[in-house]
Amino acid sequence: MASSILSDCSSCATSRLLPLRRALHPPTPRFRPSPGPAPLPRRPLLAAATPLPLLPRARRMAALAAAASSADPATVLADASAKIIDGKLVAKQIREEVGVEIARMKDAIGVVPGLAVILVGSRKDSQTYVRNKKRACDAVGIKSYEVNLPEDASEYEVIKHIATFNDDPSVHGILVQLPLPRHMNDENILNAVSIEKDVDGFHPVNIGRLAMQGRDPFFVPCTPKGCMELLHRSGVEIKGKRAVVIGRSNIVGTPAALLLQKANATVSIVHSKTKNPEEITRQADIIIAAVGVANLVRGSWIKPGAAIIDVGINPVDDPASPRGYRLVGDVCFEEASKVAGAITPVPGGVGPMTIAMLLSNTLDSAKRIHKFK
Numbered sequence: 001m002a003s004s005i006l007s008d009c010s011s012c013a014t015s016r017l018l019p020l021r022r023a024l025h026p027p028t029p030r031f032r033p034s035p036g037p038a039p040l041p042r043r044p045l046l047a048a049a050t051p052l053p054l055l056p057r058a059r060r061m062a063a064l065a066a067a068a069s070s071a072d073p074a075t076v077l078a079d080a081s082a083k084i085i086d087g088k089l090v091a092k093q094i095r096e097e098v099g100v101e102i103a104r105m106k107d108a109i110g111v112v113p114g115l116a117v118i119l120v121g122s123r124k125d126s127q128t129y130v131r132n133k134k135r136a137c138d139a140v141g142i143k144s145y146e147v148n149l150p151e152d153a154s155e156y157e158v159i160k161h162i163a164t165f166n167d168d169p170s171v172h173g174i175l176v177q178l179p180l181p182r183h184m185n186d187e188n189i190l191n192a193v194s195i196e197k198d199v200d201g202f203h204p205v206n207i208g209r210l211a212m213q214g215r216d217p218f219f220v221p222c223t224p225k226g227c228m229e230l231l232h233r234s235g236v237e238i239k240g241k242r243a244v245v246i247g248r249s250n251i252v253g254t255p256a257a258l259l260l261q262k263a264n265a266t267v268s269i270v271h272s273k274t275k276n277p278e279e280i281t282r283q284a285d286i287i288i289a290a291v292g293v294a295n296l297v298r299g300s301w302i303k304p305g306a307a308i309i310d311v312g313i314n315p316v317d318d319p320a321s322p323r324g325y326r327l328v329g330d331v332c333f334e335e336a337s338k339v340a341g342a343i344t345p346v347p348g349g350v351g352p353m354t355i356a357m358l359l360s361n362t363l364d365s366a367k368r369i370h371k372f373k
């Protein structure tokens, strides 16, 4: 690996825009490199980005990829190889820990946590996630409740089910699988979930509390919570470090930045209007990439030794794969793993943590409601 010269990260312009991206990230990645002249490169090892004019999205992404792939081969050839943060393994450990706690609570007070999941429509990916959530609940001893509504269900119907679960004492966590059909207003629906059962942490009050000094939310959204857990369990120091979050979605980028700030990092958010995203990212000791653009972050964007958490799950065409596509992250793993100190793979990085954190939030909710320590 370390001696490979060619990078296979030129696929961001060809990544398939499968619907999962709409759920995790803003619908249209709009990274826009500065139209002005590029600043002088200040990095000894890496090539400067080519200044790019304003382009339509697809051409912009292709141009970004091409600019990044012109990085000095020294980046690609570097001997260093990052520690791989194994999200599958950490998620398994967390599921086991949650299972032990649930058994302890059941023995002590006879209560098992309950999780209600509402799925609207018949998207294959959402059905898979909901099925996996149910299996994960079964494995740790959480009782799960499922409501499946047709694509053309009304907002009122969804809210009615939420209200029933809000009032049900055997349910400690409620989530609505995203994305919702286009005719529904996410905000109305997410606002209907009781903040004390909002195990996804998407209610504006929970996000607001996360943003405030001296306040804590009832729940932290599962994916960003999983990112932090991976950093903690991998021994990455956060306090006093520079962190960059790429992407500012409500469910990943924004809460991830707030969490890093709460953990005393100095945080920058790189988004579609950021000038010189590469230069800002290169200053980071910690990078959380959650933008939904395959292989956007190249080796030349990374400070040597940085810790990288890659939230992207982007399908790219791959005729050699049985599914006809494979999943890649927002970070070019092949290049980044030669520069970074630690990195999560895709798949098998942040993804499995999302469901593990959901179980952990559901357990916390039941403990809080039943005042069980």
Ligand SMILES: Nc1nc2c(c(=O)[nH]1)N[C@@H](CN(C=O)c1ccc(C(=O)N[C@@H](CCC(=O)O)C(=O)O)cc1)CN2
Binding pocket: 023, 024, 129, 175, 176, 177, 178, 179, 200, 222, 223, 313, 327, 346, 347, 348, 349, 350, 351, 352, 353, 354, 355
């Ligand atoms: N209400 C919610 N909706 C959605 C959330 C969420 O947290 N709450 N997140 C995503 C979907 N999601 C869980 O719901 C989820 C996504 C990905 C994974 C995962 O384990 N991914 C694997 C790859 C899976 C594959 O091979 O296809 C990985 O990265 O290793 C789990 C859960 C949007 N909706």
